[in-house]
Amino acid sequence: MQKRLKDLYLELLAAYGHQGWWPAISPYEVMVGAVLTQNTNWKNVEKAIANLKAADCLHPSAVLAARNARLEALIRPTGFYRQKAERLKCATETWTQMSARKSKMDTMALRARWLAVKGIGKETADSILLYAYGRPVFVVDAYTRLFCSHHGLFEAKEYDEYRRFFESNIPGCVPLFKEYHALIVQWAKQKRKK
DNA sequence: CCCCAGGATTGCT
DNA sequence: AGCAATCATGGG
Numbered sequence: 001m002q003k004r005l006k007d008l009y010l011e012l013l014a015a016y017g018h019q020g021w022w023p024a025i026s027p028y029e030v031m032v033g034a035v036l037t038q039n040t041n042w043k044n045v046e047k048a049i050a051n052l053k054a055a056d057c058l059h060p061s062a063v064l065a066a067r068n069a070r071l072e073a074l075i076r077p078t079g080f081y082r083q084k085a086e087r088l089k090c091a092t093e094t095w096t097q098m099s100a101r102k103s104k105m106d107t108m109a110l111r112a113r114w115l116a117v118k119g120i121g122k123e124t125a126d127s128i129l130l131y132a133y134g135r136p137v138f139v140v141d142a143y144t145r146l147f148c149s150h151h152g153l154f155e156a157k158e159y160d161e162y163r164r165f166f167e168s169n170i171p172g173c174v175p176l177f178k179e180y181h182a183l184i185v186q187w188a189k190q191k192r193k194k
Numbered sequence: 195c196c197c198c199a200g201g202a203t204t205g206c207t
Numbered sequence: 208a209g210c211a212a213t214c215a216t217g218g219g
Contacts, residue, residue, distance in 0.1 A: 021200090037201085038200085038202070039200090039215095040199055040216080041199040041200085041216090041218075042200060043199090044199080044216065044218090045200085047217090076215090078217095079199090079214080080201090080213095080215055081214090081216080082214075082215090083202085083213095083214060119201095119202065121201060122201095123200085127200080142200095181200090185200055198217105199216100199218095201214105202214095203213085203214095204211105204213080205210105205212085205213105206209105206211085206212100207209090207211105
């Protein structure tokens with residue numbers, strides 16, 4: 001593990017503590033959160049998740065059976081609710097299809113399958129792979145790029161260049177990937193407050 | 195009143 | 208290939 005990346009990780013962990021992103025909830029709920037949080041404050045996502053749960057609509061069969069208008073009303077606090085209602089259905093179809101096959105699939109093949117879903121880009125796909133499926137994929141976002149440039153770690157244009165930078169310089173350990181990404185987000189939030 | 199949030203797609207150049 | 212417009216609610 002590259003020393004600089006390890007030191008920074010330990011610093012973040014000491015400063016902010018264990019973030020515990022997406023802990024004791026169902027993997028499906030993680031996937032729903034990954035879609036709903038696109039360009040949206042997590043607090044708003046929590047409201048939508050609570051709405052879905054209260055309506056007993058937080059499982060694949062219920063989402064697939066729900067009318068779009070109903071889904072839209074439930075996830076409204078997350079914004080972009082028309083797009084997201086459709087995206088949630090598309091993602092849920094894939095989720096259901098993959099439930100039986102995913103264990104046999106290579107991580108990159110699974111990633112390609114998710115990237116083919118409308119409304120699922122690289123960051124959302126990787127969040128699903130890491131936090132819902134437990135695959136060793138490093139999630140990159142705008143904060144990750146800011147973090148890299150702020151500490152003089154790495155500069156690039158493409159999403160996948162950043163992803164591979166982390167994947168090839170820290171151990172391919174799922175809990176570490178989960179925690180590191182969450183800590184970077186926390187770091188950026190704190191930094192913004194100043 | 196402004197800007198942003200745990201993005202992705204489409205369309206134009 | 209790059210870049211702007213679009214989607215839309217809630218909080219600072």
